[in-house]
Amino acid sequence: MIESYTFGRMSIDGKLYHKDVIILLDGRVISPWWRQAGHQLFLSDLTAVIDNAPEIIVIGTGDPGMMKPHRGLEEELKGMGIQAVVLPTQKAVRAYNAFKEQGEAVAACFHLTC
Numbered sequence: 001m002i003e004s005y006t007f008g009r010m011s012i013d014g015k016l017y018h019k020d021v022i023i024l025l026d027g028r029v030i031s032p033w034w035r036q037a038g039h040q041l042f043l044s045d046l047t048a049v050i051d052n053a054p055e056i057i058v059i060g061t062g063d064p065g066m067m068k069p070h071r072g073l074e075e076e077l078k079g080m081g082i083q084a085v086v087l088p089t090q091k092a093v094r095a096y097n098a099f100k101e102q103g104e105a106v107a108a109c110f111h112l113t114c
Contacts (some may be wrong), residue, residue, distance in 0.1 A: 055083065060109065
């Protein structure tokens with residue numbers, strides 16, 4: 001579970017992260033998470049997440065929501081049977097925790113700053 005998020009900081013299962021993170025379906029955390037184009041999110045940026053076959057991917061787009069999914073990304077994921085939930089990071093954290101509490105097969109990726 002994600003305990004807290006503030007601009008540039010996220011606490012997950014008692015460990016503090018200062019770089020963008022991926023949380024895989026099994027709870028493993030990958031950080032830093034680098035994308036091919038900083039504030040654009042492409043399908044190739046989600047390979048580690050997709051390989052674990054989640055039903056839902058929560059995408060945190062940054063505190064003010066500056067990171068944007070590339071056009072068609074949500075449709076590509078839907079075609080793979082994966083629901084994308086795209087929200088500014090603070091709201092995405094709440095959504096991720098709620099899905100986890102409900103026992104959903106959820107993974108996530110979070111841009112921690114802008």
